[in-house]
């Protein structure tokens with residue numbers, strides 16, 4: 001595989017853009033090599049500027065659940081574009097999108113559209129603090145909720161991958177208000193509540209963790225959080241930026257039957273354009289300005305192109321059998337990888353929920369970030385490089401989930417597993 005053009009583009013990019021990328025994990029720091037610069041994508045395939053084609057399991061980090069450049073989404077965006085690209089004034093389609101979200105997630109009785117997941121979680125927590133009059137937030141180690149100051153602690157993927165424990169530039173006073181507990185550890189969460197209960201405004205959690213690999217909640221974890229929040233008067237915030245419309249149409253809250261007070265969405269809800277949302281109980285959302293006193297705003301919030309892409313994506317996800325198909329594809333990949341690794345005697349475990357899956361070079365189980373970090377990084381690097389060379393585009397970090405789309409076909413799965421067979425064989429020889 002030739003990467004000459006990507007290498008040239010990367011050199012050029014680094015002169016103007018830090019690391020040559022506009023989001024750190026894209027720079028391939030934890031796997032080495034040159035990140036392919038992308039020219040185009042269609043369906044399950046992504047093509048780089050050198051003309052190499054890959055089967056894509058990144059899916060723009062989650063949004064592309066229908067596959068890339070879906071003709072109906074493109075048509076919806078084109079139609080919207082002809083009418084003007086931004087008005088900074090209300091439009092009927094924003095209500096259409098809000099209603100589509102509410103149909104899928106009834107716990108979101110009202111919602112506000114924003115432009116990124118970061119904005120959604122930041123705003124949800126401002127609301128939680130405003131409503132409760134409390135300052136502290138409890139989050140879980142390895143969960144990522146965007147890059148806002150108070151949430152950049154124990155934040156999994158990007159941050160963990162770079163080995164930065166938080167980030168310079170975030171005042172200690174901000175992170176002092178963030179309590180970090182181990183994921184899937186109710187006893188530790190209760191202990192935190194016993195110490196700071198009356199000061200905790202909200203618990204924010206990825207109901208299926210997808211920013212430390214794919215780590216599902218253990219039975220009772222999410223329900224236990226609900227109970228603890230009720231007992232101590234804190235709000236429960238499900239960050240479903242990744243899991244919303246990904247693990248089920250109704251998100252993880254539907255799958256695990258736990259009702260949060262507030263939910264954040266992003267990724268799929270924008271259909272590949274910048275839209276995100278936060279919402280929940282009506283009495284809470286009525287506190288947002290102008291109905292209430294808690295301020296949040298955005299020039300491009302509810303942008304017509306993003307709303308059109310999101311709406312069309314959600315509409316297509318209403319078709320029958322969609323989530324069964326996604327679940328089957330993800331499961332087949334996960335179990336196929338596990339079988340191949342076992343045959344080679346390689347310590348390896350996988351998880352899949354709906355249309356997302358993950359794997360660790362670790363004998364398993366992996367239920368927390370501490371366990372995820374015990375996975376074999378060298379083996380991951382070698383596996384990743386071999387897969388890429390075979391035309392399989394995975395996230396360039398051992399702490400990311402993989403995403404399938406409705407465009408991934410059985411033959412794509414077969415090709416992926418064939419590439420994995422080779423990659424595992426090489427990873428043994430490499431040791």
Ligand SMILES: *Cc1c(COP(=O)(O)O)cnc(C)c1O
Nearest residue numbers: 116117118144145146239241242
């Ligand atoms: C991606 C992600 C975010 C941040 O969303 P951006 O649109 O990248 O700001 C927040 N929370 C979770 C769970 C995510 O996966």
